[in-house]
Amino acid sequence: MQKARIVAQDHHFYTAELADGTRLDARVSGAYSYRVVEASDYPCVGDYVLIDAAPDQDTSALVYIHETLPRTAILQRRRPGDRDESQVIAAHVDVALLVFGMDGGRAFTEGLLSRLVTTVRAGNVRPVVVLNKADLAAPEHRDGILEIARAAVPEHSVCVVSARTGAGIPELRKQWKAGETICLLGISGVGKSSLLNALAGEALAREGAVRNDYKGRHTTTFRRLFSLPDGTAVIDLPGMRELHLWSESEAVDDSFEDVLAIASGCRFRNCTHEHEPGCAVQRAIESGELQAERFEQYQKLSAEAAFIEQRVNRFAREAQDRQSKPR
Ligand SMILES: Nc1nc2c(ncn2[C@@H]2O[C@H](COP(=O)(O)OP(=O)(O)OP(=O)(O)O)[C@@H](O)[C@H]2O)c(=O)[nH]1
Ligand SMILES: [Zn+2]
Numbered sequence: 001m002q003k004a005r006i007v008a009q010d011h012h013f014y015t016a017e018l019a020d021g022t023r024l025d026a027r028v029s030g031a032y033s034y035r036v037v038e039a040s041d042y043p044c045v046g047d048y049v050l051i052d053a054a055p056d057q058d059t060s061a062l063v064y065i066h067e068t069l070p071r072t073a074i075l076q077r078r079r080p081g082d083r084d085e086s087q088v089i090a091a092h093v094d095v096a097l098l099v100f101g102m103d104g105g106r107a108f109t110e111g112l113l114s115r116l117v118t119t120v121r122a123g124n125v126r127p128v129v130v131l132n133k134a135d136l137a138a139p140e141h142r143d144g145i146l147e148i149a150r151a152a153v154p155e156h157s158v159c160v161v162s163a164r165t166g167a168g169i170p171e172l173r174k175q176w177k178a179g180e181t182i183c184l185l186g187i188s189g190v191g192k193s194s195l196l197n198a199l200a201g202e203a204l205a206r207e208g209a210v211r212n213d214y215k216g217r218h219t220t221t222f223r224r225l226f227s228l229p230d231g232t233a234v235i236d237l238p239g240m241r242e243l244h245l246w247s248e249s250e251a252v253d254d255s256f257e258d259v260l261a262i263a264s265g266c267r268f269r270n271c272t273h274e275h276e277p278g279c280a281v282q283r284a285i286e287s288g289e290l291q292a293e294r295f296e297q298y299q300k301l302s303a304e305a306a307f308i309e310q311r312v313n314r315f316a317r318e319a320q321d322r323q324s325k326p327r
Contacts, residue, residue, distance in 0.1 A: 001053070002018060002050070002051060002052075003018075003019070003050060003051075003069070004016035004017055004018050004019075004024070004026075004048070004049055004050075004051050005017050005047070005048055005049075005225070006026075006043050006045050006046060006048075006091075006225075007023065007045065007224060007225045007226075008045065008222070008223070008224040008225070009043070009044060009045045009222070009223050009224070010223075012028065013025070014027065014043060014065065015224075016049060016063065016065065024051070024061070024062075025060075026051055026062070026063045026064065026065050027065065028042065028064065028065045029064040029065060029066050031066070032064075032065060032066060032067070039087060040076075040087065041068075043091075044088050044089065044091055044223070045089075045090050045091070045225055045235060046090040046091040046092045046093060046181060046225055046235055047068050048068070048069040048092065049065045049066075049067060049069065050065070050067040051065050052064050052066070071088075071091045071092065072092060072124065073091070073092060073093050073094065073123055073124040074088050074089075074090065074091050074092075074093065074123040074124070074125070075088070075091075075093045075096065075120065075123055075183060076088050076119070076123045077089060077119065089223070089237065090183060090223065090225075093123070093181050093182070093235060094125070094126060094176055094180040094181050094182065095125065095126045095127075095128055095175060095176045095181075095182045096116070096120040096127050096128070096182070096183050096184075096185055097128050097172075097175075097182060097184045097186075097195070098113065098116045098117065098120070098127055098130065098185055099184055099185065099186030099190045099192050099195065100112075100113065100129070100132065100145070101131075101132055101133045101136075101190040101191060102131050102132065102133050102134055102137035102141065102145055102160070103136035103137065104136075104138070104141060106187070106255050107133070107187075107189070107190055108145050109255060110148050110152075112187070113129065113148065113149065114152055116185055117129075117152050117153060120185075126157075127153050127157065128153070128157050128172075128175045128176075129149045129157060129158045129159070130159050130161060130172060130186075130195065131145060131146070131149060131158065131159065131161065132162065132163055132190055132191040132194075133162060133163075133164070133190075133191060134161060134162045134165075134167060134168065135162040135164055135165050135167070142160075146160070157175070159171060159175065161195070161198075163191045163195045163198045164194070166198060169195075169198050169199065172195075172199070173199060173230075176232065178230055178231045179233075180232060180233070181234075181235060182232060182233070182234055182235070183234065183235040183237065184196065184234075184237075185237075196228075196234065199228060200228045200229060223235070249302060249305045249306065252298070252301045252302050252305045255301075256294075256298045256301075258290070258294075259281070259294065259298045262280050262284045262289070263280060264280075265280030266278060266281065267279070267280075273295070273299075281295060
């Protein structure tokens with residue numbers, strides 16, 4: 001038996017890396033799957049496992065995983081539709097970079113920040129708030145965001161950076177030690193890839209070739225870990241949105257606090273704001289307090305969110321069914 005780290009995972013197909021960098025295709029042994037009680041008992045990316053010694057270190061051989069070593073820190077999410085069980089996405093993650101944009105709009109919301117902080121802390125992962133695109137921040141906006149961020153995490157865990165100009169990147173790099181494992185969380189467009197490139201310098205451009213090897217994989221299930229030149233391990237979660245660490249509807253609600261505040265005044269709790277008597281939303285639109293376009297945008301986005309959540313719930317259930325089938 002030898003110790004290895006799971007560096008790639010697609011469903012139950014794993015790549016395990018030995019201390020010397022040798023990579024081996026791996027699956028769990030029959031005895032391992034016999035012991036599995038719930039989905040999180042299976043290895044996930046970042047896990048340390050015990051594997052067979054490969055015959056003569058033949059890297060084309062399939063090796064078996066016999067045991068997953070105890071996890072100290074995990075990135076997890078609630079399984080949609082199931083309030084009690086959470087799903088482990090990655091293990092042994094030291095730091096989660098919670099990435100936001102300072103360029104306005106939905107790039108920063110207090111609600112998402114607090115949910116992400118809660119989620120990563122629950123898994124014993126250290127949150128670092130990264131406020132990116134400092135080069136685009138209006139001064140008033142910047143101060144407001146900073147104040148909120150410093151209330152959510154200790155002040156020294158807030159980094160103002162620009163992936164574009166490189167400002168703040170050296171300070172950001174000091175948030176973790178060489179050899180630690182990080183991951184980046186944030187909605188699309190806040191600059192996660194740009195930050196990785198800034199942290200990696202030239203090296204990640206070469207990494208592009210590696211990425212291409214994996215093209216065609218099912219991006220919502222494929223997870224991997226790669227190393228920056230300084231030895232930092234980065235957990236790559238393609239299709240971050242699809243992982244739904246936060247719920248879609250909650251994310252929409254975050255951006256429409258004004259609409260929700262008005263809707264709380266409707267006479268009926270399940271008011272659709274279309275034709276019910278005593279509808280505070282319709283009243284606010286008539287009086288000009290709420291713009292009709294803003295309300296329409298809210299309705300459109302919440303309908304989309306409901307649709308996405310339905311689909312994700314079904315996907316999670318199907319995955320669960322597959323995993324719990326005996327071999
Ligand atoms: N001005 C400015 N633009 C930036 C900065 N960081 C990223 N961008 C730009 O923002 C856009 C989105 O950046 P990405 O790095 O692709 O964002 P992402 O979070 O990886 O997005 P997804 O891959 O969709 O999750 C790109 O056009 C970047 O060039 C920054 O610090 N300043
Ligand atoms: Zn109403």
